[in-house]
Amino acid sequence: KNEVEQSPQNLTAQEGEFITINCSYSVGISALHWLQQHPGGGIVSLFMLSSGKKKHGRLIATINIQEKHSSLHITASHPRDSAVYICAVMETSGSRLTFGEGTQLTVNP
């Protein structure tokens, strides 16, 4: 079992739909990251959070430390949101990120 698990692996949505991607982890963490990777490679850090909720534009990230679970929400999805979304955790005992397998999101017009 991976230390970081994401669901779903693949997600297809119509433009305008509300999207949720989930991340569960099994280790103690100091922070959780949500990353976005477009075709072609570059990774963009969307959020780093250790408690509660953060919002940036149409993106919202939440984390429940007790349940070891985080969600990334996209409101009013758009085709340009199509990308791979990766959850990664920084373990309290370590100095490196542990990555989930990623969620491939496709938003159709």
Added chain:
Amino acid sequence: DTEVTQTPKHLVMGMTNKKSLKCEQHMGHRAMYWYKQKAKKPPELMFVYSYEKLSINESVPSRFSPECPNSSLLNLHLHALQPEDSALYLCASSRLAGVGGEQFFGPGTRLTVL
């Protein structure tokens, strides 16, 4: 400047070649990282430099040789690579290594070994 830059963007090399990948940041970050990413897989950590000293080496083959000449630059020297080394190589930096270290990633170098 909140950017991590990497050169080249693409590199094709033969198994006998010697080449280098370069990474640069001007955010004053004291930790820099090399990752290798195969298609449809998450990044795998290769090396971490903290305060210009190698702090993590994930048992990467010696045909990969990192170098951190100063706090803004991180190189990855390549020699006698194998076709299975073809991948996207990502550089990242963070203010500090470990706790509190939000990582900023570069655009990557797509490496093809023939």
